[in-house]
Every structure is written in C-alpha cells, then in structure tokens.
Amino acid sequence: MKHLFLLTSLLLTALLGGGCASTPTPAKTYTPVDTGHAFLWEVKDGHGRGGTAYVVGSIHMGREGELTLPPAMETAFAKSDALVVEVDVGKVDANSMAKLVMELGRLPEGQRLSQRLDPETVTLLSRAADRMGLQLDGLESLRPWLAGMVLSVTELQRAGYQQGHGVDRAFLGRARDAGKAILELETAEGQVRMLAGTPDKLQDLMLRDQLRRTQEAGAVLEQLVAAWKAGDADGMASLILQGANDATYRPVYERIFFERNAQMATSVDALLAQPRTHFVVVGAGHVVGPQGLVALLQKQGHSVRQLPRTPAAE
Template identity: 30%
Template sequence: MHRMTRCLLAPLLLAVTALGVQAAPARAPAAAPAPSATPAAPVPLLWKVTGKGDAALYLLGSFHLLRAEDYPLAKVTDQAFAASQRVLFELSPADMASPQMASTLVQAAVRTDGRQLRDELDEPTWTRLQAYATANNLPLAQLQGMQAWFVGLSISIGQMTKLGLDPKLGLDQHFMQRAQQAGKQVGGLEDIQTQVAVLAGMSADEQRQMLVEALEQADKGDAEVRQLHDAWRRGDDAVLWNEMAASMRQKYPALYKRINSDRNDAWVPKLERHLQAGQGSSLVVVGTLHLLGSDGVVEKLRGKGYKVERLR
C-alpha cells in the first residue's frame, strides 16, 4: 500500500525529505542512462474540463519525484499553464513553505503511547528492518520513537532518491515555481492538517503493512518504481491505475477510501466553483491517481455533466 501513499501525498514527501531521516544512499544515486538523442517530452496525463462561459479546468496528473531529464514538458502542458489564470495544488505553495508543515508532520509521527517502534513489529519484520537500516544508513535509533507509517514513508523516499528521483523536481514543485515567476494566482485543495491526518489516521495494522511493503519493494531492487516512472512518462494511465490503485482498492478498501476517494469527493465541489462563468481557466496539479478510475476526479466531473477530454 505504500506505493499509492507515496504517489498521493506530495507535500509530505517533501517534508520527510527536509527532515533528513530517510535512508541515505549507500552509494551514489543511480544516474539516468545517457541518451543518444534528446528524449521526447513526457506524454502528459492532462484533461480539459469545460465549464460555463469562459470557465475551464486543466487537470494534470503529477509524479511527485522526478529527474531533471523529465523536463522540458510537452508543448500542450505548457499551453495549459499559459492559458490558466490560476494554478491549484493539493496544498498551497504557502503551506508547502510553512514551518508548520514539518512541525505538524513530526507531531503526528512521534509516538505518545510510551511504546517504541520495536514493540509494534513482529520479529521477522524487526530483523528485516534492522538489516535494511544497516545497509542503507537509516538512523533506526532515531526512529524508534516514531510511528510505523513514518518509517515506511522514509524508506520509500530513500529508495526513490537512489534512482535519482527528487521531490524538489516533482511536477508540483515545478509549477509552483513557474506560477510564482509568472505572477499567477495559486491555491490549495487541502490544508496541512488534512494532509497529515491521512497517514496519522491509519490503524496499527495498516501502518505495519505499509512498512513491510516498503521493505519488500526495496528487496526487489526498485523495478516497480522504474516501471511506474516510465508509465508516467508514456502517459500510460492504464498501467498506473492497475499497478497502484486497483489492487489496493480491492485488498484495503478502507485505506483506499481515506487516501484517495474521500479526498476526491472533498475536492470536486471546490473544483466546480472554478467551473462557473467568469472564472476563466485554472490548471490543477495533483497526484495522478486522484484523476484515474471510476472514483477519480475526471470521472466524477464527467458524471456531473461537464465535457471532459484528454489532451495530448
């Protein structure tokens, strides 16, 4: 389940990185292979929703950790940005830059029940975590007083950074910088407390599973991360949905509902306000999975009668 969590919670990824507790690479980050020619721009996961009068939304699916080689973006993506008066994100740029982001995350992650991480894990998982920590410079002693979800997320981020993927180069960060430079209006669909509560509200069993899956994916050599990043570059919504969301919705419906569909439901009324006459165009940059599937934002808006088309 950590696969979906790390792809849906962009602000928390950046905050965990800033805290400096994720696994440090045991070797230099893997550089992308040197291309023989300039790589094609990523095929965007981009939809246009036509509202009333001049109103329109451009819904852009983000990959929250990218490489410099993933830029520049496709021309149609740049056109959507240029056409938009405002840019909306999961969290506003002001919240992302606020010290409250990291402090709220730490408050939620620190254990207050008098127990330690070791007490929450069975012996095989604890042994496996110790081995991973030793091999990857993960400060396990520092993490003993933290919740299991935080440790699992830290491992996932560490593994992704080994592949040269960087949250500071994520699509969200890219457009936050561009919006500031262009003087565009910006906003967020959630606040800091809502973001953190998604993880802090996990049950103990869900947290342990998140940690175990993070360790399992690390053992697999991160082939899955490469697969998902490649699928994002190809604009392959089917692979992204099937590999990250469909199985989770079936196996862990309560967690899927909290991480994805409940948040989609909360966003749709906010987005509809930007589809009223006189609002102009808005670019919405959120985790790709929020846009996919029958309970994704794209289908929810289509179901309300709006014209929705994929742009390529």
C-alpha cells in the same frame, strides 16, 4: 533523525498521492503504451456555468531534466488564470511543520514501533532497513506513517529523485514568475494530520503494503515516469492502484486516494462554476482509475477529454 530530514519527509507527504510510497511491484513487468497524449485532461463545465479546468497528473519527484513538460501542458498553462495544486509548498513554514511532524509522528516515551506492529510488518521493516543500510533503532521512536515516509524518501533520494524536479514544482515556479494566482486543494498540515489520524491498525497495513514491494522505490518510480511520458492512464492505474483490488489492502487506498479524490472532485466542480480557466495539478494516483478525479468529474456531468502531447494548431 536529523531535523531537516524529518522536514523533508513531511513536505514529501504528497508522494502518497503519486503512489510512490505504497505501491507494490506489479506481477508482470510494465511496458508503457504510447498513447500520443499528455498526462493532461481538458474539463469543460457541463452545467452551463462556463468554467474550464486543465487537469494534470503529477509525478511529485523526478531526476533533473527527466520530466520534460509536453507542449500541450505549456499551452494549457498559458491559457489558465490560476494554478491549483494539492499543496503550495512555498507557503509552508518549515519550523512550524517540523514541530508538527515531531509532535504527531513520534511515539510516546517508552514505546517502540516494532512492539506496535504486526509480526509480518516487523519482518518486512527489518529487511527494508537492512537493504537500505539503516539502523532499525533509528525508526523505533516513529509512528508507522512517518517511518514509511522516511523509508520512501530515503530510497528515492538515493536513486537520484528530488522533489524540486517534480511536475507540480515546475508549475509552481512558472505561476509565481507569471503572477498567476495559486490555490490549494489541501494543506501540508491537513495531509499530515490525515496520516497521523489514521487508526493504528490501518497505519500498520499502510506500512506493510509499502514494504511488501519486491522492487526498490526508485525502480517503481521509473515505471510511473514511463507511464506519465506515454500518457498511459490505464497503465498508471495498474501500477498505482493494483493493491486496491486486494480486499486486505483496500482500506489503505480508500484512505489515501479515494476519500481525497471525492473531496478534490467537489472542489474542482466549484471551480468549474466560475467562468475562468484553472490549471489543476494533483498526484497521478488521484487522476486515474474508476474512482479517480477524471472519472468523478465525468460522473458529475462535465465534458472530459485527454489532450495530445502536441496541441492542434488554432
């Protein structure tokens, strides 16, 4: 594997937050429901502390010009004192992170990926490598979590998707230009260590969940983009979290989404204790569903509403 390619895979770990790497194809073709809303929620502190948070569900990769930001997001960002993201990629030291990925993502000398996987996963992995024109031998030295990332990024890049055109990257650029503070809910190192620290059997299951898709990752991401543009939170949840209803794959979603959602909700609640306005951008998969960030903040007693794409005149 080329050094730079592995680094790119690392920095795209947040794709898991958007569901792009682990979402099987829905049984039926998804048709977006245009709600008239942005993928944006206004959260008002419900405990008299005075804080406000605007929560955006992000698509982490996009094609150039595809993810046009609706006026409501631009307005909410302008009102905000600080930007809050999963990871500020601008702070990541590329060399250190590449070294960490190689340290945590490679198998011990003499071990092979296919020897550590369930036979069903091996079959799916071989088919995926053939479909993408990759040599399976090139993945054999990698642990399952990194092999999955390499496959996902390869598919998405070939479909024309780039991280630089994602929603969170757009707001990171705007925040730096405007001199706004940038806060992190997680770190790149923390995300990598979370994946690397996943038990072997669960890593196998994560990879199998990803590989059992019948559509390529680019086609799945097109559906996610359509849901994002339509403000269709229910549709987004059905696309990203479908596998959570399967008892076999439920532990994957607990690890990648629900445990982290609870941690994010605790962090956002602490921000709401401040009489300031924070603009929070996290992967769309963390925002939606009954265990998503929006639902958790409501359960904490905060006032939450999804905003229309065009803000009302003040």
